[in-house]
Amino acid sequence: MTTPLDADHRASDDAIRRAVDADLPRTIARLADLVRIPSVSWDAFDRAHVRASAEAVAELARATGVFERVEVLDAVDDEGRQGQPAVVAVRSAPAGAPRVLLYAHHDVQPPGSDADWDTPPYEPTVVGDRLHGRGASDDKAGVMTHVAAVEAVRAALGDDFPLGIALFVEGEEENGSRSFRPFLEAHGAHLDADVIVVADSDNPSVDVPGLTVSLRGNVTCTVTVRTLAHASHSGMFGGAAPDAMLATIRLLDTLWDEDGAVAVAGLTSRPGGAGGDLEDLRRDAGLLDGVRPIGRGELNDRLWNEPAITITGIDAPSLANASNTLVPVVSVRLSARIAPGQRAEDAAEHIRRHLEEHAPFGASVEISGVDAGNPFLVDVDAPAVTAMRDAMHEGWGTEAALTGIGGSIPFIADLVERFPDAQILVTGVEDPATRAHSPNESQHLGVLRRAILTEAVFLARLAAGGGNVSTSREGYPGDGGAPAEGPHPDTAEEQA
Numbered sequence: 146m147t148t149p150l151d152a153d154h155r156a157s158d159d160a161i162r163r164a165v166d167a168d169l170p171r172t173i174a175r176l177a178d179l180v181r182i183p184s185v186s187w188d189a190f191d192r193a194h195v196r197a198s199a200e201a202v203a204e205l206a207r208a209t210g211v212f213e214r215v216e217v218l219d220a221v222d223d224e225g226r227q228g229q230p231a232v233v234a235v236r237s238a239p240a241g242a243p244r245v246l247l248y249a250h251h252d253v254q255p256p257g258s259d260a261d262w263d264t265p266p267y268e269p270t271v272v273g274d275r276l277h278g279r280g281a282s283d284d285k286a287g288v289m290t291h292v293a294a295v296e297a298v299r300a301a302l303g304d305d306f307p308l309g310i311a312l313f314v315e316g317e318e319e320n321g322s323r324s325f326r327p328f329l330e331a332h333g334a335h336l337d338a339d340v341i342v343v344a345d346s347d348n349p350s351v352d353v354p355g356l357t358v359s360l361r362g363n364v365t366c367t368v369t370v371r372t373l374a375h376a377s378h379s380g381m382f383g384g385a386a387p388d389a390m391l392a393t394i395r396l397l398d399t400l401w402d403e404d405g406a407v408a409v410a411g412l413t414s415r416p417g418g419a420g421g422d423l424e425d426l427r428r429d430a431g432l433l434d435g436v437r438p439i440g441r442g443e444l445n446d447r448l449w450n451e452p453a454i455t456i457t458g459i460d461a462p463s464l465a466n467a468s469n470t471l472v473p474v475v476s477v478r479l480s481a482r483i484a485p486g487q488r489a490e491d492a493a494e495h496i497r498r499h500l501e502e503h504a505p506f507g508a509s510v511e512i513s514g515v516d517a518g519n520p521f522l523v524d525v526d527a528p529a530v531t532a533m534r535d536a537m538h539e540g541w542g543t544e545a546a547l548t549g550i551g552g553s554i555p556f557i558a559d560l561v562e563r564f565p566d567a568q569i570l571v572t573g574v575e576d577p578a579t580r581a582h583s584p585n586e587s588q589h590l591g592v593l594r595r596a597i598l599t600e601a602v603f604l605a606r607l608a609a610g611g612g613n614v615s616t617s618r619e620g621y622p623g624d625g626g627a628p629a630e631g632p633h634p635d636t637a638e639e640q641a
Contacts, residue, residue, distance in 0.1 A: 157609060158539055160301035161601045165293065168300075169594055172293045173276065175205060176588070177269035179251070179285040180278035186229045186252035186320040195316050198251045199230035202314050205292045206234040211299055211310065213237060214335075219316070220328040228324025229316035235335050238309020243607050246311045246338035246567070247295075247600075248560075249287035249345060250318035253280035254582045261584035275578075275587040282588040283581035286574040287344035288314055290593070294600035301605060308608035311336045315556075318345070321365070321516045322556045329563045338567050340529045340607070341560055342600065346573030347581075349546050351589050354537040354599065356530065357571035359449055359549035360557065362483035362520035364493045365457075368500060370396060371509040373473035380469055388471035390461060392508040397477065399503040400454050405439025407481075411495030412452040415484045419445035419549060429577040449549030452492070453482040482551060489517035489555070518555015521569075529568035533603055540599030572596065 183190075184198035199217045206215045212234035219228045229252060238244045256266035256279045264270040269278040291312055298306060313336055317323060329336070346357040370393040377386060402408040421444025426432065440447040447453075458478040462468070483492045497512050504510045523530065525547060537545040557569060574596045580586050 157301055157605050158602050161297050161605055162598060164297040164300035165594065165598045165601060168293060168296060169597075172289055172597065173590060173593070175292075176276065176281065176285060176289045176593075177278075179288065180269040180276075180281050181267055183256070183267050184252050184280065184316070185255050186317040187255060188320070190255065192229065195229045195252055199232055199314075199316055202232045202251050202288055203234075205288075206232060206312055206314075209292060209296050209299065210304070211236050211295050212312065218328070218332055220324045220331050222324035222327055224323075226323065228328060229320070231316045231328065232312065232314040233332060233335055234310075234312040236308075236310040239307045242307040242309055243340065244309035244311070244338040245604060245607065246313060246336050246341040246564075247291040248313050248315070248341060248343045249291055250284045250315040251280075251288055252316050252319050253283070253285070254319050257584055263585050266584075266586075271590075272587075274591055275589050277585060277587040279586055281586055282575050282579045283586065284318070284345050286588045286593055286596075290344050290574055290596045290600055291342075293597045294604060297597065297601040298604045298608065301601075302608060306605070306608040308604060309338070310604070311338060318554075318556070321518075322559075323516070325556045326559050329559060333563050337564060341564065341567045341569050342533075342603075343554065343557060343560075343569065343571045344573060344596070344600070345554055346550055346552075346571045347575035347577075347579065348573060348592060349548060349577075351576045351578075351592050352541070353543055354541045354545045354595065355548045355573070356523075356533060356537065356545050357550050357573065358523035358525050358530075358547045359485055360521045360571070361449065361453075361485065361551055361553050362487070362489040362492070362558075363516075363518045363553035363555060364479075364481040364483060364489055364496060365514075365516045366479050366493070366496070366512050367476055367514040368393075368396075368479050369474060369476040369511040369513065370504075371474045371511070372506065373471060376473050377471045378469060379471050382471055386471055387506040387508070388473070389475040389508070390472045392505050393475040393477065395505040396500065396503055396508070396510070397456060399499070401439075404441055406441055407452045407454050409452070409454070409495055409499045411498075412481075412492055413484055413487045414446075414452070415450040415486045417443065417446035417450035419443055419449055421445035421448070425577070445549065448551040450484050452484050453551070454496075455480045482553060483520055485520040485522050487520070489519045493517045518553055519558040521554070521557045521561070523569055523571065527568040529570055532606065533570050533572070533599075536599045536603035536606065539602045540595045572600070 182198040184195045203215050203217050215234040217230050219230045264277045266279040348355040370389050372387050372389045372392050456477050457480045460476040483489050500510050534545045
């Protein structure tokens with residue numbers, strides 16, 4: 146599907162390639178510096194590290210020499226909590242020039258146990274062709290992709306290239322982007338754009354680029370089950386008094402059927418036919434020998450187009466503190482993924498109703514800490530999609546795959562609501578071996594180079610008039626969560 150280029154565009158691409166390659170060692174070193182900052186945005190971690198990370202990103206933005214204004218900003222969320230610091234850098238667009246918003250996030254997931262890491266989580270370590278460390282890929286490599294791409298464009302085109310750029314590097318994406326909407330309300334005037342590039346997704350492999358066009362939504366909540374007023378001796382009362390652990394296990398088991406498919410009435414699926422390969426799943430997910438996949442239908446439909454529910458944490462006595470006691474209360478953290486076409490708020494209500502109606506033995510069930518984010522569908526016919534796929538072909542040397550992803554980026558729906566005329570492009574630097582959110586997270590350095598080259602080519606072509614980013618969205622099929630009709634990927638590797 147690549148578009149023929151004239152000599153001027155080809156010369157620009159060649160100049161950008163030289164600039165990216167010349168600066169790659171410095172880019173990797175700066176990425177390593179970011180990884181050393183333990184910028185976990187969760188409430189139980191030190192906010193000072195997130196602030197230090199934001200200041201470091203701001204210095205990177207200033208050092209590009211491209212932006213007129215670079216600020217570290219935050220906002221108060223809807224519950225009165227102070228949001229984590231984000232970086233906003235702005236370069237004004239000359240009259241008639243396109244405007245691009247580049248998004249990434251600088252906060253990271255908690256590291257988990259150091260014993261599960263082969264290298265220290267905050268000491269970036271190159272092993273083979275991968276840089277290991279927490280946040281090395283998700284999403285500090287996304288931050289560096291934007292920074293290095295902007296620098297390459299400036300090196301190739303000079304200081305006066307006709308393109309408006311806003312860089313927005315969020316500081317609490319891994320904590321639910323809780324202040325995202327208030328942040329947009331307070332600072333959105335600086336972020337308006339024709340095209341938004343979200344560098345926070347993945348690629349099918351280290352050799353094939355992916356443009357994500359389908360994202361599931363999410364609902365997370367804490368479920369607390371109570372059955373007793375106090376703990377009691379399990380020998381004296383076990384067998385008659387239901388403890389909270391028994392009630393919790395029985396309750397959670399109702400969330401899935403015998404195949405492991407979600408069994409919550411009201412959670413919907415989206416027609417798919419997305420294919421998928423069992424051996425790829427076994428390798429990428431690390432399925433043990435003898436373990437079979439859960440759910441029904443084609444594998445990629447289960448990952449992209451079906452709901453999923455996972456219990457990600459349990460507050461209960463540890464093995465070290467286990468005693469012969471009936472436990473009075475147990476809490477779990479429930480994480481649900483919502484198929485495109487269903488609003489997350491509706492899904493949250495269906496989950497709440499299911500839990501309350503299936504409480505065993507008359508147990509008390511309390512649901513708290515609910516966070517909900519809508520799914521999203523990209524308009525694959527948008528001009529910017531064509532331009533990005535052309536740039537991916539230039540950067541990777543092969544056609545891009547239009548893919549879905551089982552993960553969620555809920556704030557994209559907020560971006561669509563705030564900037565309804567913008568075209569959304571979801572790119573990324575991850576690959577199946579990245580292990581984002583897991584111990585031994587890593588960034589493939591060849592993928593990083595190709596991602597930077599792709600984005601720089603995309604920006605340069607827009608600046609030079611080589612990409613049509615008309616913002617007409619009449620009949621646009623994706624509205625950030627409502628049922629959508631229209632173009633969508635039919636296979637895992639839909640090719641041009």
